[in-house]
Amino acid sequence: MADEPLVLGIETSCDETGVGIVRGTTLLADAVASSVDTHARFGGVVPEIASRAHLEAMVPTIERALKEAGISARDLDGISVTAGPGLAGALLVGVSAAKAYAYALNKPLYGVNHLASHICVDQLEHGPLPEPTMALLVSGGHSSLLLAPDITNDVRPLGATIDDAAGEAFDKIARVLDLGFPGGPVIDRLAKEGDPAAIAFPRGLTGSRDPAYDFSFSGLKTSVARWIEAKRAAGEEVPVRDVAASFQEAVVDVLTRKAVRACKDEGVDHLMIGGGVAANSRLRALAEERCERAGIRLRVPRPGLCTDNGAMVAALGAEMVARNRPASDLELSADSSLPVTDTHVPGALAHDHDHVHEISKDNLYS
Amino acid sequence: MLLLAVDTATPAVTVALHDGTSVVAESGQVDARRHGELLLPAVDRVLAEAGVKLDAVTDMVVGVGPGPYTGLRVGLVTAATFGSALSVPVHGLCTLDGLAYAAGRAGLEGPFAVATDARRKEVYWARYDDPRTRVTGPAVDRPADIAAQLAGLPVVGAGAVLYPEAFPDAREPEHVSAGALAALAAERLAAGAELLPPQPLYLRRPDAQVPKNYKVVTPK
Numbered sequence: 001m002a003d004e005p006l007v008l009g010i011e012t013s014c015d016e017t018g019v020g021i022v023r024g025t026t027l028l029a030d031a032v033a034s035s036v037d038t039h040a041r042f043g044g045v046v047p048e049i050a051s052r053a054h055l056e057a058m059v060p061t062i063e064r065a066l067k068e069a070g071i072s073a074r075d076l077d078g079i080s081v082t083a084g085p086g087l088a089g090a091l092l093v094g095v096s097a098a099k100a101y102a103y104a105l106n107k108p109l110y111g112v113n114h115l116a117s118h119i120c121v122d123q124l125e126h127g128p129l130p131e132p133t134m135a136l137l138v139s140g141g142h143s144s145l146l147l148a149p150d151i152t153n154d155v156r157p158l159g160a161t162i163d164d165a166a167g168e169a170f171d172k173i174a175r176v177l178d179l180g181f182p183g184g185p186v187i188d189r190l191a192k193e194g195d196p197a198a199i200a201f202p203r204g205l206t207g208s209r210d211p212a213y214d215f216s217f218s219g220l221k222t223s224v225a226r227w228i229e230a231k232r233a234a235g236e237e238v239p240v241r242d243v244a245a246s247f248q249e250a251v252v253d254v255l256t257r258k259a260v261r262a263c264k265d266e267g268v269d270h271l272m273i274g275g276g277v278a279a280n281s282r283l284r285a286l287a288e289e290r291c292e293r294a295g296i297r298l299r300v301p302r303p304g305l306c307t308d309n310g311a312m313v314a315a316l317g318a319e320m321v322a323r324n325r326p327a328s329d330l331e332l333s334a335d336s337s338l339p340v341t342d343t344h345v346p347g348a349l350a351h352d353h354d355h356v357h358e359i360s361k362d363n364l365y366s
Numbered sequence: 367m368l369l370l371a372v373d374t375a376t377p378a379v380t381v382a383l384h385d386g387t388s389v390v391a392e393s394g395q396v397d398a399r400r401h402g403e404l405l406l407p408a409v410d411r412v413l414a415e416a417g418v419k420l421d422a423v424t425d426m427v428v429g430v431g432p433g434p435y436t437g438l439r440v441g442l443v444t445a446a447t448f449g450s451a452l453s454v455p456v457h458g459l460c461t462l463d464g465l466a467y468a469a470g471r472a473g474l475e476g477p478f479a480v481a482t483d484a485r486r487k488e489v490y491w492a493r494y495d496d497p498r499t500r501v502t503g504p505a506v507d508r509p510a511d512i513a514a515q516l517a518g519l520p521v522v523g524a525g526a527v528l529y530p531e532a533f534p535d536a537r538e539p540e541h542v543s544a545g546a547l548a549a550l551a552a553e554r555l556a557a558g559a560e561l562l563p564p565q566p567l568y569l570r571r572p573d574a575q576v577p578k579n580y581k582v583v584t585p586k
C-alpha cells in the first residue's frame with residue numbers, strides 16, 4: 001500500500017541511538033548504534049556517557065537508516081521521536097535532532113511515548129495490533145502491564161514494578177555472580193544448563209492480598225544474593241547454573257502469571273511482550289505455554305525489535321499519521337518521566353484541530 | 367553566503383543569520399534550563415524576520431563550547447542535523463572566541479580573558495592577546511586558582527560577574543551572541559581560515575565510577 005505513511009523514528013532514551021524507517025506496518029530500516037560496551041565496566045548505563053555517544057552517533061545513524069531504506073528524506077510523511085520516559089540528557093539529543101530534521105524537511109513532528117512504542121513495534125512483525133492489546137513490557141528500565149485499547153491515544157497502566165525493573169534484577173544477580181554487564185543474555189544462557197527447581201526463590205507480590213498486577217524484584221534479588229553469600233561463607237562452590245535457572249524461573253513465573261491473569265480479568269485474548277527482557281528464552285517459552293493453556297494469542301517481536309530501537313518509534317509515528325493524531329510543535333520537550341498515558345505529546349494548539357481531523361479523515365488501517 | 371549560527375553552550379540560547387557582510391537577524395534568550403524548547407522556535411523567528419527559508423542557508427556555524435554538556439549538545443546536534451538535511455557544511459567555533467570577538471566590537475582591545483560559568487564552582491576560561499587571538503585555553507578551573515594568573519586583566523562574560531572576588535574587572539558582554547559568532551566565522555571563512563569541527567569541548571570526563579565490589583546483603 002503506497003499510501004501508507006512513511007515515517008522516520010528516532011530513539012535515544014537510554015544507551016541505544018536508534019533510527020528506524022517504516023511504511024505503515026512495514027519495516028524498511030532499523031539502524032542502531034549502541035554504547036553498551038562503554039557502560040559495561042561501570043556495571044550499568046552512565047547517563048553522561050550515553051548522551052555523549054548519542055550526539056556522536058545521531059547524524060550518522062540517520063544517514064545509515066535512509067540508505068538502508070533506500071528512500072529520500074523528502075518523501076517522508078513525518079518524523080517521530082521518543083519524547084520520554086528515559087534519561088533526560090539522552091532524550092534531549094534525540095528530541096533536538098528530530099525537531100531540526102522535521103523543521104529542515106518541513107515535515108510534521110511527533111513526540112511519542114517510549115513505552116507505547118515498545119508495544120507498537122509488534123505491528124512490524126505480526127501486523128496491526130488487536131484492539132485492545134494487553135502488553136507486558138520488561139527491560140532494564142521498565143516492568144509494566146499495560147492495557148492498550150488504542151495505541152495512539154489510550155494506554156492504561158494496570159501494574160508496574162514497585163522497586164527494581166526485571167532487567168535490573170538480571171543485571172544485579174549477574175554482578176553478584178561475577179558474570180559482567182548486561183546480565184540478561186548470560187543468565188539466560190547459563191540457566192539453560194541449570195535446574196529451575198533447584199532453589200525455591202521467593203515470588204514477589206503474589207500473596208492473595210498483594211496488588212494483582214504490580215511487580216517487586218527487590219526481595220528476590222536480596223534473597224538470591226544471600227543464598228549465594230551463604231554458600232560462599234560456608235566455603236562451598238556456588239552452583240551458578242542452578243542459581244541462574246532458579247532465579248530466572250522466579251522472575252518469569254511472576255511476570256507470565258500476572259500477565260495471563262490480567263488478560264483473563266480484562267477479557268483480552270492477545271498478549272504482547274516487549275522490552276529487552278522479552279528476548280529471554282525462558283520467558284518466551286513459559287509465556288507461550290501459559291497463553292496456550294489460557295486460550296490467549298501471544299505476540300512477541302523478534303529480539304532485535306524488543307530492545308530499544310528507532311523502528312518502534314517510527315512504527316508508533318506511522319500510526320499517529322495514519323490516525324491523524326495532532327503533531328507536536330517546535331517547543332516539544334524531552335520529558336524524562338512522561339506518563340505512559342501520554343502516548344504522544346501534541347502541540348499546544350492541537351486540541352482545537354483534533355476533532356476536525358478525527359471526523360474528517362478515515363483511519364488508514366480500519 | 368548565508369550563515370546560520372547557533373550557540374547553546376551557556377545559559378544563552380542564541381541564533382543569528384549573517385549574509386557574509388553583516389548580521390541580518392538575531393535572537394538571544396537567557397534560560398539555562400530550556401535550551402531544548404527555545405532553540406528551534408528561535409531559529410524559526412530569525413528566519414522569518416529575515417524573510418528567508420532554511421534551505422537558503424549555505425553554512426551552519428555552531429558554538430562548540432566549552433559549556434555544560436546537556437545544553438551544549440542541543441546546539442551541536444541541531445547544527446549537525448541541519449547540515450545533514452540541507453547538505454551544507456557545519457563549522458565549529460569556540461564559544462569563548464565569540465565572546466572575545468563581541469568584546470572587541472564593544473571596544474575592548476586586549477589583552478583580556480573570557481570566563482563563563484562551568485557550574486560546580488568552576489569557570490570555563492581562555493586568555494586573549496586581542497579579540498581575535500586566543501593564547502591560553504580554553505580550560506576549566508576554580509576562579510581562585512586562576513585569579514593570580516589573570517590579575518590585572520579585564521574579564522569578559524558571566525564567569526566574571528559570578529566571581530567578582532577573583533575577577534574584579536568584569537567587562538561586557540555578559541552573554542554569548544550568535545551574531546558575534548557568525549561575524550567571526552564569516553571573517554575567518556573569507557580569510558580562508560580553518561574552523562573547528564562541530565564537536566563538543568566538554569573539558570571534563572563524565573562522572574562515572576567503576577563500582578567496586580557489590581554491596582554484600584548478608585547482615586553482619
Ligand SMILES: [Zn+2]
Binds near residue numbers: 139276
Ligand atoms: Zn525501552
